[in-house]
Amino acid sequence: MLPLAVLIVLFAVWEASVRLLAIPVYILPAPSRILAATWDVRGAVLMHGVATLWTVLAGFVLAILVALPLAAYITVSSFGRAAIYPLIILSQSIPKVALAPILVVMLGTNILPKIIVTMLVAFFPLVVSTATGLSAVPKELLELGRSLRASRMKELLRIRMPFAVPFIFSGLKMAITLSVIGAVVGEFVAADKGLGYLMTSSLAFFNTPVGFGAIVTLSLMAMLLFQVVALTERIFFPWSLRMVH
């Protein structure tokens, strides 16, 4: 509980400094102001939060749907490993956040470009950790599979995939946090709802406390989603937590 205590102290210092130094609310609101202002518009925060949550989840699921087959392909195909994998690594140098405005031009100001940005931001760690896990299977286990006449597909599904579960989950934990970032960036660029939109529109009117409230809500959402992923691993793959890698 030590981190919580430190956090409380930090907020107390923040609150005290703002009051003592009489910092204008539009520059830095005190935590109490943030809480009160956000509570006043709780209906709007909830509505925008739900909109962002959908974008996050859609982008996250899409990232999984793209990343897992891609990682499997990279692992089993020598062409994939030699030709595709380096390109995926290389694609990391593209600032995907900067792609958001272009995607809006291409796809319009609907939910689609936001989902795509979210997916692009989230899928990379998932591909890398899944591919690493699929290749981390001990050689002997693959030999055992071969001596049992396992086809490539059977080897993938019965040996490699389960073996990669701990790796996949470490990728999923990164991906879910990045999904929240991706969704907010998408909402910054073009949106009429979502917490990213709430933030930009509040700040445009110097309503800084609500802008901060949106950030707090986003952090809570990211933490909650992370815990859901961690809990899924603990409930369905308890052995995975004990695997050392």
Place this chain on the structure above:
Amino acid sequence: MSEGTVTLERVWQIFGADEEDEGVTALADVSLSIADGEFVSLVGPSGCGKSTMLRLISGLVVPSRGRILLGDKPVTGPTPDVGFVFQAPTLLPWANVLDNVLFPLRMLGEIGPDSIDRAHDLLALVGLSGFEKRRPDELSGGMQQRVAICRGLIRDPAVLLMDEPFAALDALTREEMCGHLLDLWHRQPKTIVFVTHSINEAVFLSDRVVVMSARPGRIADEVPVDLPRKRLMEMDNRDEFHHATQRIRAHIYGSRDKGAPPDLAPDTAPKLVRSA
């Protein structure tokens, strides 16, 4: 001919050979006959092709020249008809002990009504009754390796190949495992080809010890062990045990220094640098 015999006929194994490179010769002209129900150990320095021999017998590696027979059938590719136990237990971390033992049957779609009983019987033979629902990470290294042995035996193969199965275990666990293995072998006789670095272990377990020389791997000697078949720990005091271990040692060190083991001939030490 019984299906438990293993025959290598003039087997060569050359890795990495192509037009420019003549490759590395792992095994050179190796011929060996193993009788049904025989316990044979392969010993030799690192890189003498012991593990390659096991992979050839199991069909995981195809010989560059020569042929291998299981019973009277030539080995042409990976076969589930021999059991294989590796140096590391390599159990499935997500499956419990019982499912690990049954894994080969599941993969081959051979699970039958008596499969689970057979798995229970095997686990009982190696002292793991009551551990069926445990996961591998809850077991000690020795217990994990016993599960791996049961997995190798679940299809009741006529031939069991073991690649330094006890190498990763501590000395006491190793002795205990040797006991378990001999027990198992007496109750369910089968041909065992056992690779080890331990000369004592080889002599203690085997009917015959095949001594290999390194690069290229050849058979340097085949040493029969004239101890009674029911082996007991205290047999390492007997003359037959010493004769066998000394003959094997002479071969392994003699390939570097003709005849005497290096510790008995300090004045010839510089010769050790000269390779075989």
